[in-house]
Amino acid sequence: MKTLVDIARTGKSTSLIGKIAKKENIDKKLLIKLISEGKVVIPANRKRSIKSPCGIGKMMRVKINANIGTSSDNIDLRGEIKKLKTAIFFGADTVMDLSVGGNIRKIQNSILAHSSVPIGTVPIYEASINAQKKYGSFLRMSKNDIFDVLKTQAENGVDFFTIHCGITKKTLNCLDNYPRLMGIVSRGGAMTARWIRKNKKENPLFEYFDNVLKIAREYDITLSLGDGLRPGTILDATDRPQIAELKLLGMLAEKAQKNGVQVMIEGPGHVPINQIKRNITLQKKYCYGAPFYVLGPLVTDIGLGYDHISAAIGSGIAAAYGADYLCFVTPAEHLKLPDIEDIKQGVIASKIAAHSGDLARGSTQAWAKDKMMSIARKKRKWQKQIAMSFDPEKARMGRASSIPKVKDACTMCGDFCSMKLMDGK
């Protein structure tokens, strides 16, 4: 069966392409071209119908992803569905289910059933947990165990897979030769590295990448090539292991593109402000125009409890320089499994970063919003400002908690409201 890329390469459109072109206010032919070149992806498993699909990549508005999912300490399906709905309500364009606790299958199916946005997973998690149950350790999982999970999840409708195929004997060798402070901080990356070292075998997702592509083609799944060697501290940022893996992911991205499979590249992690531009430039250089999906990045390691802010700074800059897709970071990062409030805070911080990136990239849709808000502010149209905010309930409560004597001003300036002063000229 033809994939979206195959169809785009014939110059034809689909209803999905039409929908995205309209949403992004972009010419359909141009969008078809971008998809055919691998510069835009639209994650959508052909088995699933997504109410709110999204385009990720060049000339698209910057998208954000929210991670949800159980852990062995915290298994609450209803809670996860609430997180899903919270994330979507506050504007997550996609959601990843990173569950590693409880009945993964049941949780994933429920999330897929409840989600109006594309859903991504990291199949190695389910494979590891199955192997732990079956053999007592995830280190004993076989190549087939891994690919069985890929097939099951594909069949169930997952829209995009994070595949840690950049952790290989060679890149691990690079890590040994160029030691870093934090080693591997990616969960899937660490699992894969342990597996390779224990079994003295190559990473099946790399060795049998053709099988990955086959499954991706069959269900039209978008691949997100995971950065298992992403820096987990700014001290490791942009080091040799990270770049060695990025180059490898670039080669695999090219292969996916040639096979008509949609593909994007995951990026760091922890990066100081002055290295972010370079990280984007390197990704663009090595990865054949594949969209860049950055995980933050956090611009400092010391923001514990406020990492959504450290990440918003990094995400805003990354988006301005060309990152296409931002993974949110919550205030719970490095601390605990996020709760619903954490999810909300993470999504809003990430939305602000994405929107700031859109503005910097000259999105007319984004600039129109800021103009509308500013006019409402100048005219002291408070209800309009509140309605336009990322979290109208919070803004409404804020204003209600502090009512000014001068009705159309606020309690900051009262009579000395600069807008009012200037109106009186």
Place this chain on the structure above:
Amino acid sequence: MKTLVDIARTGKSTSLIGKIAKKENIDKKLLIKLISEGKVVIPANRKRSIKSPCGIGKMMRVKINANIGTSSDNIDLRGEIKKLKTAIFFGADTVMDLSVGGNIRKIQNSILAHSSVPIGTVPIYEASINAQKKYGSFLRMSKNDIFDVLKTQAENGVDFFTIHCGITKKTLNCLDNYPRLMGIVSRGGAMTARWIRKNKKENPLFEYFDNVLKIAREYDITLSLGDGLRPGTILDATDRPQIAELKLLGMLAEKAQKNGVQVMIEGPGHVPINQIKRNITLQKKYCYGAPFYVLGPLVTDIGLGYDHISAAIGSGIAAAYGADYLCFVTPAEHLKLPDIEDIKQGVIASKIAAHSGDLARGSTQAWAKDKMMSIARKKRKWQKQIAMSFDPEKARMGRASSIPKVKDACTMCGDFCSMKLMDGK
């Protein structure tokens, strides 16, 4: 009497210079040189002894300011003292008292008495309020009314003054010729503009800038040249009125420096990410090396309720490119007078931005912190991580609310903690 700049220009040190050199881990002679050139200021009224003074400018760590103060809607001296203490507790390097409600004199004296950090004010506020009481309108205040307040506040120990001397007949003319969406959004700027237009006279703080310098010299007060024409929406950013005022402020800064008066320049405001670098470059070009004090900047206008995050993005970038001093923005911005929780959130967001800027600028002190945190993280030293965070109480409560079965991991990953997995190799 000699000012700090006068003394530095003789090559001599003072106990204040010694203290700052030690704090910043910088050679005393180099610091003396930077002060003599006007590239570093140390706000400290000679009438006041400050427990925690700070250096602002080149080669200093990036500093942050928190604004507190009453409004006509909200007059609570005890509340303001609590805000002061909260701001200092979470790391504000300076505090500005922007009170425009109640007994300004009493509030300011109390804040000065309670503050361990430098205190700044905007004297035109008190002058306006006095005039409103005396004449029924601030528009009737005289030149002498303004300078009387400067003298009183100087005598009482205020360490730095924001002076809106960039609002002049000429710059207002520029504003008329190049209309913008939001006009004037600076409170002091709007008051001054109204006064000039109503009285058809020049801005006394510009016309009699020599008098300002005289008072500043007498008390060794640092001047912060306010940007009354700062953009209040990204649509107005970097426009002609803003730059016209910046050039004028640069000329006045040079005059202050020649007179041995410490001076810094205030900057925007609302600026999209892609224009921040240019704003810093222009300030450096026009302002003779005077430290740059940016108000955020907010990178989008639509963050109502979360403007501390919009500002953290802008502040981090500005600091990385060379801004020296960041004015915090709270979640209450554009909405209401901030409460104590708002002050806390604003300070922490701004501290993260300042620290990220320090990292980008290569501060060894800053990098040492991130290294220490990362080592604690790798070793799962939870108490150390919590103690090092910006808000240990929040981090402690976060962890306590979600206790992992695997004691040294967290509830995000449990057994699959990448740090633990990699330790097991």
